[in-house]
Every structure is written in C-alpha cells, then in structure tokens.
Amino acid sequence: METLGRVWNRLSIRRPTIATPEPVEEEDDMTPEKTREVFQMFNGTPTRRKSESAHHHRAILNQMENHQPRNATQSPKRQPRISESSMDTPGSSLRRNSTETHVFANRAHLHSDINVPACSSEDDRISTIRRNSLFVKRGSVTMEPIKKVDLEAVYTVNKQLGTGRFGYIKLAEHKQSKHRIAIKFFPRPQTKQTDFVREYNYSFFLSPHQNIIDTYEGMFQSSDDTAYFFVQEFCPRASLREAVEATNQAGIGEANTKKVFAAVLSAIEFMHDENLVHRNLKAENILIFDANDYSKVKVTDFGLTRKVDTTVKYLEYVNNYHAAELCDTVVNEKLVVNKSTDIWALGIIFFYCMKGKFPWQKASIMCKPYWEWEQWLKRKNPALPKKFNPFSEKALKLFKKSLTPRFKDRWSAKDMRKCLVKEKLLKSVKVAVPYY
Numbered sequence: 131m132e133t134l135g136r137v138w139n140r141l142s143i144r145r146p147t148i149a150t151p152e153p154v155e156e157e158d159d160m161t162p163e164k165t166r167e168v169f170q171m172f173n174g175t176p177t178r179r180k181s182e183s184a185h186h187h188r189a190i191l192n193q194m195e196n197h198q199p200r201n202a203t204q205s206p207k208r209q210p211r212i213s214e215s216s217m218d219t220p221g222s223s224l225r226r227n228s229t230e231t232h233v234f235a236n237r238a239h240l241h242s243d244i245n246v247p248a249c250s251s252e253d254d255r256i257s258t259i260r261r262n263s264l265f266v267k268r269g270s271v272t273m274e275p276i277k278k279v280d281l282e283a284v285y286t287v288n289k290q291l292g293t294g295r296f297g298y299i300k301l302a303e304h305k306q307s308k309h310r311i312a313i314k315f316f317p318r319p320q321t322k323q324t325d326f327v328r329e330y331n332y333s334f335f336l337s338p339h340q341n342i343i344d345t346y347e348g349m350f351q352s353s354d355d356t357a358y359f360f361v362q363e364f365c366p367r368a369s370l371r372e373a374v375e376a377t378n379q380a381g382i383g384e385a386n387t388k389k390v391f392a393a394v395l396s397a398i399e400f401m402h403d404e405n406l407v408h409r410n411l412k413a414e415n416i417l418i419f420d421a422n423d424y425s426k427v428k429v430t431d432f433g434l435t436r437k438v439d440t441t442v443k444y445l446e447y448v449n450n451y452h453a454a455e456l457c458d459t460v461v462n463e464k465l466v467v468n469k470s471t472d473i474w475a476l477g478i479i480f481f482y483c484m485k486g487k488f489p490w491q492k493a494s495i496m497c498k499p500y501w502e503w504e505q506w507l508k509r510k511n512p513a514l515p516k517k518f519n520p521f522s523e524k525a526l527k528l529f530k531k532s533l534t535p536r537f538k539d540r541w542s543a544k545d546m547r548k549c550l551v552k553e554k555l556l557k558s559v560k561v562a563v564p565y566y
C-alpha cells in the first residue's frame with residue numbers, strides 16, 4: 131500500500147520538516163499552540179508494515195497514475211489561471227489537490243496554465259510550482275487566512291445533500307464553469323476554527339487516493355460570516371446507507387459487498403498506513419457514484435480523523451457502528467485513538483451490506499442482540515445467534531476478528547481485505563433436486 135509520504139515523494143512534493151506533534155485533545159480552544167499542532171498533524175514518520183507486498187504498492191501506484199487529473203468542475207479542459215492571486219479565489223481553487231500536483235509534476239506543457247515564471251530545468255520548474263502552490267503552504271494558513279467569499283457571486287447554491295452533527299453539505303454550481311460541486315458548510319460561531327482547519331487539511335491531503343472524496347484547494351468563509359466552507363466533488367448518486375435502504379432489508383448481495391469493501395478497505399488501509407484513524411466510518415460516509423455496479427465508491431467525512439495515539443475526549447453520542455469499548459465510556463472520559471475502532475465499524479458495515487440491517491443497536495451487554503453475540507464469542511453459549519447463520523466460516527472469522535470487544539485481537543484492514551477478496555462469504559445453499 132502506498133503511503134502519503136510515498137505519494138508526496140513521487141509527486142516531488144517536499145514535506146515540511148517540523149517536530150512530531152504532541153497528541154491533540156479535542157474540544158480545546160484554538161490557542162497558538164493548538165493552531166501549530168493542527169498544522170503539524172501530517173508530520174511524523176508513517177509506519178509501514180513489513181508484510182506489505184511490492185505488488186500491492188504497485189497496484190495503488192497504478193491506480194493513482196491512471197486516475198485522470200480533473201479539476202473540481204470535472205471539466206475536460208481546465209480554465210487557464212489568470213494570475214497567481216487568483217489561486218486564492220474559490221473559483222480557481224476548484225483544482226484538485228493531488229491530481230493537480232500530479233499534472234504539475236509530469237506535464238511540462240501545462241506551464242502556462244500554472245502561471246509561474248519559466249525555469250531553466252524541469253526540476254527548477256517543479257520546485258517553483260511547489261513554492262507557488264498552496265499545497266505546500268498548508269502549514270502556514272495563519273499567514274494564508276481563510277478567504278472571505280461572496281457565495282452568491284461565485285456559486286449558485288442549490289439543494290441540501292445532507293446534514294451532520296457539524297454542518298451541512300449543499301449541491302452548488304460553479305458559475306464560471308457551470309459545473310456541479312458539493313460545498314461543505316460549517317456554521318459559525320458553533321464551529322471552532324481549529325476543527326474546520328483540521329477537517330479541511332485531512333480531507334485535502336487524503337484526496338490523492340482514488341477511493342477518497344476529492345477535496346479542492348482552499349478554505350473559505352462566507353462574506354456574511356455565517357459559515358466556513360470548503361469544496362468537494364459532487365457525488366451524483368447516493369450514500370451506501372441509501373443504497374442499502376433501497377433493498378428493503380435484503381442487503382446489496384455478496385458481489386456488491388465485495389466491490390464496496392475492496393474500495394473502502396483500500397482507502398482505510400491507506401489511512402492506517404499513515405497512522406490516521408477515520409473514527410466515523412458508517413454507511414452514510416461511503417459514497418456510491420454509479421447507478422448500478424458499485425464500481426466507483428469513495429470514503430468521505432474526515433471530521434473526526436485523528437492520528438493514532440492522540441488523546442481525545444469521548445462525546446455523548448453512541449451509534450450502531452461504535453465499538454464495545456466506546457459504548458462503555460462515559461462522557462468526557464479520555465480515549466486514545468486506535469485503528470481498531472475503524473475495524474469494528476467495518477465489521478458492522480459488512481453485516482449491514484450483507485443483511486440490510488444492523489446486528490444490534492448498541493454494542494453493550496444491555497442490548498440483547500449484542501449480549502447474545504458476545505456470549506457466543508466468549509464460548510459461554512454454543513448457539514450462534516441466528517442472524518449470523520447464513521454466513522460462511524470465513525465470514526464468521528471476519529466477524530470474530532472485527533466485532534470482538536478485545537480490541538487488540540482485531541484484524542488489520544489488510545487482513546480484512548484479504549479475507550473479503552478471496553473467500554466466499556455466504557454458506558452454499560443446497561438446492562433440492564427434484565426426484566423423478
């Protein structure tokens with residue numbers, strides 16, 4: 131699996147050399163120290179698993195290289211940039227993080243498009259581009275303030291696509307290019323600037339992966355000061371939640387589940403290799419782009435994403451996807467961020483895709499369906515809860531290794547991927563052959 135570090139290196143992007151940050155605690159006010167920590171969050175040595183195969187690295191590399199460069203407006207032909215300062219307007223910010231850099235690094239003919247002085251060598255040219263790009267200014271947003279934008283002037287804002295705890299997403303049309311984009315709004319004053327900046331940064335810098343939503347360059351606030359916002363590609367279809375709900379509790383089937391998981395696990399493996407934990411994996415945050423065949427699936431919403439080992443405060447909000455250790459936590463208790471919480475959520479999403487419903491409401495022994503599962507897991511009751519009956523031995527193993535309260539026993543995303551790709555997930559159904 132290619133790490134972000136490798137992507138940056140491949141794209142000739144220099145990472146800033148700043149000290150490894152201390153763990154960030156949530157819910158703190160934006161002090162200068164905190165501001166620095168938010169900007170430093172991508173620094174630090176990514177851990178790489180020895181078992182990563184060269185083949186898989188190559189596969190991701192190929193995926194990324196085959197990922198066609200696109201601007202935010204999906205226009206086949208990009209608008210030439212008029213001036214350097216125009217990079218800071220939301221119109222021109224409709225350039226995608228990684229692919230844009232990819233273009234910069236690989237296409238000499240785009241020189242005029244990026245509006246930088248001519249250089250003697252390709253290396254000089256690329257480094258000039260780097261200096262001029264907001265991409266490398268990510269650690270200096272205090273100097274590059276969040277730009278005020280007259281929304282009405284730049285976009286035609288249309289219907290609401292979704293709401294969440296922290297904000298809302300609206301479909302909009304970029305007036306100049308007439309292309310559709312999604313704007314993620316964070317109402318002020320409820321949203322702390324540090325939270326907005328952190329989410330933008332994670333979203334923007336994870337964009338290189340083909341199974342992660344594209345976030346375009348630039349942090350903005352509306353000119354009436356009512357909201358911060360950033361811009362993402364628009365998903366024209368639905369979230370996985372809507373796709374599963376449309377099946378009327380039948381589930382999307384084994385083949386489609388495998389497709390969804392190939393994409394989601396690729397994205398999560400990529401994040402975990404960077405020591406980042408998504409922390410909010412759920413069907414609503416998995417976007418399906420095509421109408422029929424689940425061939426384009428992307429993970430979104432990096433509002434809760436944190437580095438492994440960050441200390442966070444637990445907020446009172448339990449959902450179906452929360453691991454047992456989260457359901458046992460009291461409000462404001464401190465937790466240390468761990469990849470295993472994502473693995474649990476993936477186990478739940480797997481069940482949800484296959485069965486069209488959740489295995490339980492809450493992973494607490496007060497919730498009978500969960501208690502039954504735990505009793506079976508701990509061998510206190512030999513009877514497997516009925517809802518797991520249709521699953522094959524291998525799929526049951528996946529559940530045992532994701533939905534286990536012993537978080538140290540949980541699989542990695544890579545283990546999950548290997549199991550899901552290779553194995554049959556449902557028991558073979560014996561068809562009665564009529565006897566004549």
Ligand SMILES: Nc1ncnc2c1ncn2[C@@H]1O[C@H](COP(=O)(O)OP(=O)(O)OP(=O)(O)O)[C@@H](O)[C@H]1O
Pocket residue numbers: 291292293294295296297298299312314343362363364365366368369410414415417430431433
């Ligand atoms: N780019 C997009 N295109 C289309 N719809 C989207 C897009 N991004 C998000 N949505 C829709 O909006 C919903 C909410 O988005 P998102 O999860 O990013 O918001 P949030 O406020 O962070 O939510 P949460 O409460 O999960 O933290 C998603 O479930 C999805 O249905």
